[in-house]
Amino acid sequence: MEHTLVIIKPDAVQRGLIGEIVGRFERRGLRIVGMKLMQIDEALARRHYAVHEGKPFYEPLISYITSSPVVVMALEGNDAIEVVRRTMGATNPAEAAPGTIRADFGLEIGRNLVHGSDGPETAAFEEPLFFDKDELVSYERAVDRWIFE
Ligand code: DAT
Ligand code: MG
Numbered sequence: 001m002e003h004t005l006v007i008i009k010p011d012a013v014q015r016g017l018i019g020e021i022v023g024r025f026e027r028r029g030l031r032i033v034g035m036k037l038m039q040i041d042e043a044l045a046r047r048h049y050a051v052h053e054g055k056p057f058y059e060p061l062i063s064y065i066t067s068s069p070v071v072v073m074a075l076e077g078n079d080a081i082e083v084v085r086r087t088m089g090a091t092n093p094a095e096a097a098p099g100t101i102r103a104d105f106g107l108e109i110g111r112n113l114v115h116g117s118d119g120p121e122t123a124a125f126e127e128p129l130f131f132d133k134d135e136l137v138s139y140e141r142a143v144d145r146w147i148f149e
Helices: 010-014 018-028 042-048 058-065 080-088 101-105 120-130
Strands: 002-008 031-038 070-077 114-116
Touching: 002 018, 002 080, 002 120, 010 018, 010 058, 010 070, 018 031, 018 070, 018 080, 018 101, 031 120, 042 058, 042 120, 070 080, 070 120, 080 101, 080 114
Parallel strands: none
Antiparallel strands: 002 070, 002 114, 031 070
């Protein structure tokens, strides 16, 4: 089953929205296979956002993501990457569809609450940046047959 990497960003942690955001992914049916609270250091932030190096928002993005603790999650499910992206909403909360996390809790692109891998290669690159193999748990839930067809 597909894996994706989610980060509940510093603004969401500071605003007390960890439970709300975890709950949305949980209720959707995605299986949490890794989760921890951590502070992202500058080196990790630069690796994670390397594709954006040189863009005007890169340095502010590094400051923001390292400014306060985050919660990182590895989620599993059929089409987990796309499902997470749709649950998050558009990058700019002002343009995100109502009902998405970014629209329901955000206003500005630089405070958009949540990160989700944007494709299979990105997910495969990002998950090991944040989780060692022994931090990921493979398991089944009794409800899985009512969620996965
Ligand atoms: P996403 O987080 O939706 O995958 P992205 O990978 O294009 O978006 O950009 C990473 C983050 O950088 C994004 O969550 C917010 C910030 N960002 C992106 N484009 C921006 C812009 N034009 N101005 C300011 N910040 C931006
Ligand atoms: Mg991205």
